[in-house]
Amino acid sequence: MSGKINWKLIIILVCLGILLSMCFVYSQGKLFNMNKIASKSEVKVENSLTSTSETGTENKEITDSKVTDVKTAKITASGDMLYHDIVYGSAWDGQHYDFDNDYELVKPLVSSADLALGDFEGTINPNSELAGYPIFNAPEEVLGSIKSAGFDVLDLGHNHILDTGIDGLVYTAKAIKKAGMDYIGVDINNDGILVKEVNGIKIALLSYAYGFNGLEEGISKEDYDKYLKDMNPDKMKKEIEEAEKIADITVIMPQMGEEYRLTPTEDQVKTYHQMIDWGADIIFGGHPHVAEPTETVEKDGDKKFIIYSMGNLLSNQRYETLENIWTERGVIMDVDIEKKDDKTTIKNVKAHPTWVSRTPIERTTPQGYEAFDYQVLLAEDYLDGGRHADSVSEETRKRIETAYNEMMELLNIKW
Numbered sequence: 001m002s003g004k005i006n007w008k009l010i011i012i013l014v015c016l017g018i019l020l021s022m023c024f025v026y027s028q029g030k031l032f033n034m035n036k037i038a039s040k041s042e043v044k045v046e047n048s049l050t051s052t053s054e055t056g057t058e059n060k061e062i063t064d065s066k067v068t069d070v071k072t073a074k075i076t077a078s079g080d081m082l083y084h085d086i087v088y089g090s091a092w093d094g095q096h097y098d099f100d101n102d103y104e105l106v107k108p109l110v111s112s113a114d115l116a117l118g119d120f121e122g123t124i125n126p127n128s129e130l131a132g133y134p135i136f137n138a139p140e141e142v143l144g145s146i147k148s149a150g151f152d153v154l155d156l157g158h159n160h161i162l163d164t165g166i167d168g169l170v171y172t173a174k175a176i177k178k179a180g181m182d183y184i185g186v187d188i189n190n191d192g193i194l195v196k197e198v199n200g201i202k203i204a205l206l207s208y209a210y211g212f213n214g215l216e217e218g219i220s221k222e223d224y225d226k227y228l229k230d231m232n233p234d235k236m237k238k239e240i241e242e243a244e245k246i247a248d249i250t251v252i253m254p255q256m257g258e259e260y261r262l263t264p265t266e267d268q269v270k271t272y273h274q275m276i277d278w279g280a281d282i283i284f285g286g287h288p289h290v291a292e293p294t295e296t297v298e299k300d301g302d303k304k305f306i307i308y309s310m311g312n313l314l315s316n317q318r319y320e321t322l323e324n325i326w327t328e329r330g331v332i333m334d335v336d337i338e339k340k341d342d343k344t345t346i347k348n349v350k351a352h353p354t355w356v357s358r359t360p361i362e363r364t365t366p367q368g369y370e371a372f373d374y375q376v377l378l379a380e381d382y383l384d385g386g387r388h389a390d391s392v393s394e395e396t397r398k399r400i401e402t403a404y405n406e407m408m409e410l411l412n413i414k415w
Contacts, residue, residue: 076113079310085132089365103149111150125168157185157207162215204247210256244279264308353407379404
């Protein structure tokens with residue numbers, strides 16, 4: 001019996017070995033797969049973080065793991081476009097009006113704005129005679145050059161808007177719309193508050209006039225209330241508060257003050273500060289035909305901006321014709337605004353003084369005056385070494401340089 005092989009035991013041992021080997025291979029395979037899955041998971045997380053970082057750099061601001069939506073817009077505004085008879089008369093070549101180069105040298109700045117505002121001081125009414133003072137009625141062709149310069153909205157809330165009657169007011173507003181621009185300061189179709197949405201920022205635009213040169217006496221109360229925007233405090237307060245509800249920022253272009261005065265009146269200061277209290281953020285003042293200082297007002301922790309007058313942008317009023325008054329000087333204001341989530345603030349304010357060039361040309365106007373080529377210049381371009389400094393005589397360049405320096409001192413921007 002001792003020499004006999006126990007086959008049954010051998011078979012049991014072999015089967016047990018095979019079973020142990022299979023368990024070992026399975027366990028190693030499972031461990032390998034787990035490591036592989038873990039490795040893939042790490043790569044996916046890394047790629048996700050890289051993608052988020054790249055997106056945030058392009059169009060989001062990331063602070064404390066919170067993504068903030070940031071929108072920006074640039075607004076420019078400038079003073080009176082005052083078309084005296086010699087200004088539009090000089091543009092007549094015997095066959096048509098040519099205003100093409102009036103704003104050619106300020107076009108790069110104006111057209112760079114997301115929203116460019118101007119003040120059209122006068123009317124356009126083909127049913128009335130052309131006139132340049134004391135009644136202002138310009139040829140409709142002026143609007144082509146204004147639009148071409150890059151202007152988006154024109155202010156009609158001024159003391160000359162009734163110069164050619166209600167029909168002139170209505171025609172002027174409709175002509176501006178026809179030319180591809182908007183208007184403020186009058187109401188012809190129950191317009192309501194003009195709100196321009198710029199780069200996702202809603203900007204409310206309002207305008208009011210201190211008076212209408214007594215011409216309002218010749219219209220009915222019904223027409224007065226329907227078409228005109230005056231400085232009645234209750235009406236202004238109601239409209240400004242409404243603007244604040246429907247827009248992110250409120251801009252006002254009021255017309256008041258004392259002509260040719262380089263400082264604001266007490267009424268200007270009081271009224272413009274009331275506008276800020278009621279909800280205005282930016283005030284671009286006009287009417288005095290010369291520039292007046294600026295002011296930064298802090299309200300509820302935010303800075304608001306006032307310029308009491310931007311002066312003339314284009315006119316025939318000059319040192320020579322008005323005894324050294326600053327009427328050939330104006331300013332284009334350049335304001336940057338920013339919206340983060342639901343909060344909109346003014347980020348920066350810059351002034352660009354302007355100067356009107358008047359160069360004789362070899363013809364006379366239909367009224368018999370010597371004709372001139374009128375151009376609005378950016379004074380900064382004519383400082384010593386400026387990009388256009390060599391295009392004028394040294395005498396003229398120094399006159400522009402003096403205008404620039406005195407204007408910047410007067411404006412006294414403290415932002």
